Amino acid sequence: MIQKELFDLGSSPITTLLMQWYGEHKRELPWRETCDPYHIWISEVILQQTRIAQGIGYYHRFTKRFPDLQTLAAAREEEVLKVWQGLGYYSRARNLHQAAREMVTRHNGHLPETYAELLALKGVGQYTAAAVASIAFHQPYAVVDGNVYRILTRLFAIEQAIDTPAGKRMVAEIAQSLLPAGNPGEYNQAIMDFGALICTPSQPRCGDCVLRESCLAYGTGNVASFPVKERKSKIRNRYFHYFHILHGNHTYLQKRDASGIWKNLYEFPLIETGEAVDFLQLEKSDAFRQLFSALPGLHISHALTLRHQLTHQLIHTCFYRVTIPEDTLFNPPAHLLATSHEALHDYPVARLTHKYLETI
Numbered sequence: 138m139i140q141k142e143l144f145d146l147g148s149s150p151i152t153t154l155l156m157q158w159y160g161e162h163k164r165e166l167p168w169r170e171t172c173d174p175y176h177i178w179i180s181e182v183i184l185q186q187t188r189i190a191q192g193i194g195y196y197h198r199f200t201k202r203f204p205d206l207q208t209l210a211a212a213r214e215e216e217v218l219k220v221w222q223g224l225g226y227y228s229r230a231r232n233l234h235q236a237a238r239e240m241v242t243r244h245n246g247h248l249p250e251t252y253a254e255l256l257a258l259k260g261v262g263q264y265t266a267a268a269v270a271s272i273a274f275h276q277p278y279a280v281v282d283g284n285v286y287r288i289l290t291r292l293f294a295i296e297q298a299i300d301t302p303a304g305k306r307m308v309a310e311i312a313q314s315l316l317p318a319g320n321p322g323e324y325n326q327a328i329m330d331f332g333a334l335i336c337t338p339s340q341p342r343c344g345d346c347v348l349r350e351s352c353l354a355y356g357t358g359n360v361a362s363f364p365v366k367e368r369k370s371k372i373r374n375r376y377f378h379y380f381h382i383l384h385g386n387h388t389y390l391q392k393r394d395a396s397g398i399w400k401n402l403y404e405f406p407l408i409e410t411g412e413a414v415d416f417l418q419l420e421k422s423d424a425f426r427q428l429f430s431a432l433p434g435l436h437i438s439h440a441l442t443l444r445h446q447l448t449h450q451l452i453h454t455c456f457y458r459v460t461i462p463e464d465t466l467f468n469p470p471a472h473l474l475a476t477s478h479e480a481l482h483d484y485p486v487a488r489l490t491h492k493y494l495e496t497i
């Protein structure tokens with residue numbers, strides 16, 4: 138049981154120590170040099186599932202191409218996806234775009250200032266609403282993400298699993314109670330940096346930790362036991378076989394439909410199998426015959442094998458390079474789009490395909 142006095146604060150020693158630590162160790166990041174709510178919102182969405190080192194380049198690229206809400210709202214979705222290309226989790230880009238349009242029509246082209254209005258925007262969850270409300274508008278909302286779960290469950294030795302409603306509620310309440318009234322945005326950034334630099338998922342730097350003396354997990358030698366999770370999420374294995382077709386000056390792409398992963402992004406013709414198969418088995422499949430319909434003179438070579446991890450899926454992928462003689466008539470299935478080799482790089486594609494394109 139956690140003693141309430143440990144975190145019944147505003148002037149908590151934990152908060153004070155954390156803020157002092159942040160004053161000395163905060164990371165220099167481009168979005169910390171601006172007060173512009175639009176830029177802060179973009180940075181928070183980019184960082185949702187992206188490491189900072191990778192996110193910085195995308196932040197510059199995105200805000201250079203779409204410097205304000207109006208420019209983003211006026212862009213075509215394909216342009217937005219193209220700038221996002223390689224970052225993964227493309228629903229973030231689509232939601233940014235839709236939310237920008239919503240703000241232009243419903244909020245006079247500005248980010249709304251209240252937590253509730255931010256939360257109502259497309260793609261904005263509790264974490265992003267709290268981050269933007271506190272950093273851009275100084276509203277007293279504590280962020281709660283994986284860093285915060287980890288730090289607070291260790292500090293207070295919370296045995297309640299964080300993937301249960303009770304565990305989530307407990308951590309959220311503690312996080313909110315630690316928030317200093319005067320500077321919630323600064324505090325939220327402090328705890329994020331602390332989770333990234335000191336109280337890390339594996340091998341936390343307890344020896345350098347200013348909160349060590351208050352940390353119940355450290356005090357009982359139990360750091361590795363927190364946070365507690367009830368369920369391990371199940372990973373679905375999928376087997377993708379992509380065909381990069383070379384037919385004279387043409388190659389072929391297909392557009393993914395609006396359901397499932399990578400909505401509306403482009404990819405090479407794909408055969409998905411229910412289990413791992415080698416090329417000889419693949420060649421005998423109906424899907425292969427439908428795609429290439431016994432074309433003469435076909436030359437197929439294996440180009441690249443990649444394993445691509447998504448949140449709940451592991452995609453085992455083989456890329457094949459298929460050369461069709463220029464004088465052979467190829468009638469591709471109707472869903473394939475012919476394009477030139479040069480234009481291939483103009484289409485928005487998922488990170489997996491992007492990795493392959495970097496090799497050719």
Ligand code: SF4
Nearest residue numbers: 336343346349352355
């Ligand atoms: S002592 Fe270790 S586990 Fe506890 S807060 Fe500090 S870094 Fe995290």
